[in-house]
Amino acid sequence: MIDVVGVPAEGLEALPPAQQQRLAAAHTLVGSPRLLELVPARDGQGRHPWPSPMLPTLEEFLDNLGSDGVVVLATGDPLVSGVGSTLIRVLGTDAVRVHPAVSSVALARARMGWPSESTDIVSLVSRSAYAVRRHLAPGARVVALSAGAATPGDLARVLVDLGLGETSMTVLGELGTADESRFNCTAAEFTTERLPALNVVALEVPATAALWGSSPGLPDDVFAHDGQITKREIRALAIAALRPMSGQRLWDLGAGSGSVSVEWCLAAPRTTAVAVERDATRAERVGENAATFGVPIAVTTGDSIDVIRELPTPDAVFIGGGATEVVIEAAWDALAPGGRLVVHCVTLDTEALVVAAHSRHGGELRRVTVERAEPLGRHLSWQPARPIVQWTATKGIS
Template structure:
């Protein structure tokens, strides 16, 4: 199977190898717009992709098995294109991929932006809210539009997030005869919808009065809508530090509250995933709003009780327990769900939960710390410290447990001295 990238310049912009692949194909599969770019000498049967596309791919390929197939893709098939889906279905050995310059390459060439310094966000089949996570003063972004209405949606989102002064440039039909450009700012954007095939270039400029959101965990508490159930900024930063998110990893956030830990886990990298479990439906809806506002609308929110709601979830790379530690079976369920190498972090402010964490620390090791934060406040005409409730935090990495030795070997082991002290247990470093 050949996968051929094609641009707005159509047949004229294709290489000889790409033209040959299309001319020899018995069946050509692609979007209607792409199929219309082919000349009559491409005599193969033209088959438009159905919608939704992804579930239909295996059946469509099976229908034409035995035929020489060519698939059309926009630009580079492996850059947010059909190439990824086909590789997942058929494997890379079954494909011959012939790329064309992507719209991102064209856009950077037109406006003189170094490609390696430009962040790309696609809104094709994805919510516009995900753009919010990429907004930082001075950053250059390229947005792949879903349709002609996307530029107006992006301008409105920038205004709502405090980036109204940002410069926008909409580049249409890049590489084609009808290439066009529209300029403006998010605050003043009034251009009517243009061509659906467009890319939006954004030079981010934050309004001086807007709340500044950094790129690391520990966002201001004011960034969240909350009823008070919020892991506060300094504790949150320390918690994410020991959770240590890495690209592609999945977090379970138990007792979501306002969703801050799961949200900031996902903001560390676009491929980070999180599931938050919150029993209160009002709070669950609030978490969804916070996630959308802060640019991670893909956060999965489950309204239900733990541990019952955990049974069918995919295995996590890390678990954070911010509430419900005293619920019977919760800690055990989270520990059992973790694979070897997984991390568990639990925070509490109550003595009852602290006792549970102390017992688990003695059993599994790790780190048991107390985090205390004080804020300067007026005291009459002077300034003093107001202490927040201290937080006890247990963090641990799960290791592969050694197999239980046979009974004969166990009987030969030296007995444990009754005087053995807790300090003789393995330390967290050895765990």
């Protein structure tokens, strides 16, 4: 059993007696150099800073330490974007025991007077500042966990880029310590004055802000694309059929601009996507859209059939381009019971493939036509787009 002890912002002296005794009795202490320096040296007690980079060598590092008498030092609550979460993911819940202190999130909400039920939390510790985007709404309150002194400035630039320059920003530094600080401004007013590396940013979006939101069917022009994009109405239909659920993974085969992957990730918490695109320029554009929306999309360049067996197991698969019988069957085989497969097609050849797949696996077939009003001389007239045939099936459900 490895014990993970959350150290309060006030320091070791604020730890409960039981946790102070745990540190004193530990055979091995692990933590950042800053935290390790707080603990008085003791004969026979080993001290080990985390390896750098941490994740690629973490399992080997832990194997070498063993688990007898190992105490890990963390800041605040180790399960709020902390090392406790990483250790549980690597070792399992039965091998890790967490002893939390007050988190920086709780301290930030207390300073702002924001109840938990009216506040969203986003960690930017190892993510782009654009990850805040999915939490932005008129009147929204967001507590952002910073990666360092540069994060508030990155956030300010993102907010201005999104037309939210009037968003209130409060940078709370060194929370809970004698050096606690507070800096207030709007995103548009933000300056690069010196800020503490340990900071949390509280954001409040104006109630009058105009935003597109994150519901499926965002306007096509909010994505970078070259015309190879699933149009907004059809995209909404695809997301409805894919049924994103918390923590699930999508394969987006023939991703084009990656718009379906983006909207999948926006539709439910902790969702991820793997986008496969054979055109290198488009694959790069998928990565750009993922960064702009702050969503976790892994991009693979290549033909779907060449890479499909190397991909992590999906919960749902969308084939928007390059559908063949081999790709369809490989995607179907990769799904566990309850997994969803959705295929869109516009050509008669591919339509014949999905009709045959429907006869093998069941599901639903639908044909959709979207018409938009466009100018015709001095008047408006309906202009139909190409019809889309959609086949959707859930494995294990006829």
